[in-house]
Amino acid sequence: MRTAAVVGVILLAPATFAAPQTTSEEYLNYSVLDTAPASSNVLQSDVLAAAAAINQQIYQSITNPTQWKKCNRNNAIYRREWAAFSTSEKKDYIKAVQCISKLPPKTPKEKCPGCQNRYDTLRKECGYKGYQPYYNWPRWASNPAASPALDGSATSMGGNGLGGDRCTNQTFYGIPTQAQPLIEIPHGAGGGCVNSGPFSDWKVNLGPVFTDVTCVAPNPEQDYTNGLAGLGQNTRCLRRDISSWTSSQWTNDQQVTQLLKSKDIKTFWYDMQGGENAFSNNFMGVHTAGHFTVGGDPGSDFVSSPGDPWYFYTASTPVTYANSHRFFFHHGQIDRTWWTWQNLDPKNRVNAIYGTVFLADPTAANATLDDSMNLGYAYPGTITIRDAMSTLAGPFCYSYI
Numbered sequence: 001m002r003t004a005a006v007v008g009v010i011l012l013a014p015a016t017f018a019a020p021q022t023t024s025e026e027y028l029n030y031s032v033l034d035t036a037p038a039s040s041n042v043l044q045s046d047v048l049a050a051a052a053a054i055n056q057q058i059y060q061s062i063t064n065p066t067q068w069k070k071c072n073r074n075n076a077i078y079r080r081e082w083a084a085f086s087t088s089e090k091k092d093y094i095k096a097v098q099c100i101s102k103l104p105p106k107t108p109k110e111k112c113p114g115c116q117n118r119y120d121t122l123r124k125e126c127g128y129k130g131y132q133p134y135y136n137w138p139r140w141a142s143n144p145a146a147s148p149a150l151d152g153s154a155t156s157m158g159g160n161g162l163g164g165d166r167c168t169n170q171t172f173y174g175i176p177t178q179a180q181p182l183i184e185i186p187h188g189a190g191g192g193c194v195n196s197g198p199f200s201d202w203k204v205n206l207g208p209v210f211t212d213v214t215c216v217a218p219n220p221e222q223d224y225t226n227g228l229a230g231l232g233q234n235t236r237c238l239r240r241d242i243s244s245w246t247s248s249q250w251t252n253d254q255q256v257t258q259l260l261k262s263k264d265i266k267t268f269w270y271d272m273q274g275g276e277n278a279f280s281n282n283f284m285g286v287h288t289a290g291h292f293t294v295g296g297d298p299g300s301d302f303v304s305s306p307g308d309p310w311y312f313y314t315a316s317t318p319v320t321y322a323n324s325h326r327f328f329f330h331h332g333q334i335d336r337t338w339w340t341w342q343n344l345d346p347k348n349r350v351n352a353i354y355g356t357v358f359l360a361d362p363t364a365a366n367a368t369l370d371d372s373m374n375l376g377y378a379y380p381g382t383i384t385i386r387d388a389m390s391t392l393a394g395p396f397c398y399s400y401i
């Protein structure tokens with residue numbers, strides 16, 4: 001029903017808004033959408049995403065007609081929210097994640113002694129025919145544990161951790177650190193091992209590195225000088241503590257819409273990450289809040305969180321994952337949010353860039369469009385940031401619904 005509503009907006013929007021209101025560049029000035037009648041079951045952030053989808057296509061077809069012949073609205077991949085997947089599509093995805101977790105790792109043993117599986121190329125090696133789903137934070141902000149992605153059913157990515165199995169008497173998770181919290185997230189109803197849904201026997205092998213869960217055994221590799229810290233084998237259960245306290249405050253529709261209205265990339269970037277003085281003024285930002293909506297171990301660990309199938313990334317290549325925002329349920333929505341912000345004003349924003357080459361290290365070099373990225377052992381080859389900026393203009397060819 002939500003998908004139908006969004007598609008409805010996409011189909012209606014050009015007639016309702018675009019024709020009389022377009023700029024000289026012919027794409028939607030989203031400020032007109034502020035006057036659109038509010039409807040209780042349409043999220044304002046989804047309305048902006050629908051406008052972004054239209055703008056991106058108009059912009060591409062006008063500014064880049066050669067590329068538009070190759071990648072256009074008829075052959076682009078459309079990524080959808082998990083809740084919009086059919087039961088059999090959900091089962092196919094789950095089966096592929098389970099399959100890949102049983103394949104041997106690609107990273108050599110000496111580079112990652114704890115790597116136990118491959119857990120990456122779903123389509124190539126596990127026969128998955130669909131595309132990466134995302135989780136639409138604001139849709140489920142008031143009760144994430146009831147979302148189809150986290151409800152513990154056979155078609156979810158697993159449910160909450162057990163409530164009676166908390167490993168410590170710790171009463172809160174501290175942001176940015178347990179020792180010096182600016183925000184204290186209280187325990188949710190979980191905290192222990194996940195025992196419902198298709199990933200109840202999931203094993204976490206790597207980390208912890210910076211976990212908020214105080215009782216997890218330390219990783220056997222603690223040497224920060226040889227690049228192996230956190231990469232020793234430390235097999236344990238998957239823990240979660242789903243937190244509506246977090247999601248209802250920092251990933252609701254009003255917060256996401258405010259982020260999407262950021263006037264420039266610097267504002268957008270900082271607001272996504274918890275503000276310029278990170279986490280002060282009791283502001284978590286959608287990125288961190290998305291992690292702590294699921295929490296637990298390794299969900300609350302910024303470095304090894306991809307070991308939870310919720311975040312879905314190659315557990316065998318944790319070092320370089322920061323460059324890859326195009327995967328994951330949560331990071332899929334991060335990508336969709338960035339894509340929406342870009343395409344609300346594509347001419348000025350598609351190539352807007354801010355920040356250094358290492359997240360949270362302001363002394364590192366500023367990233368530029370000509371820098372290249374790679375995924376280490378997980379995927380061959382490099383790509384420049386410039387080629388990765390647009391989901392339609394570079395080697396990717398996808399959009400969002």
Ligand SMILES: *[C@@H]1O[C@H](CO)[C@@H](O)[C@H](O)[C@H]1NC(C)=O
Nearest residue numbers: 023024029030031032344345
């Ligand atoms: C969109 O419209 C607003 C208000 O009419 C105007 O201030 C703004 O400059 C416009 N933006 C673009 C990108 O045309």
Ligand SMILES: *[C@@H]1O[C@H](CO)[C@@H](O)[C@H](O)[C@H]1NC(C)=O
Nearest residue numbers: 165166167168169170214215
């Ligand atoms: C938690 O607190 C209870 C009551 O104070 C105590 O009996 C128990 O040993 C504590 N458990 C841990 C793991 O510290």
Ligand SMILES: *[C@@H]1O[C@H](CO)[C@@H](O)[C@H](O)[C@H]1NC(C)=O
Nearest residue numbers: 266354355363364365366367
């Ligand atoms: C990086 O960019 C910021 C502005 O975006 C600038 O203030 C800063 O000096 C730059 N740093 C370096 C090392 O060039």
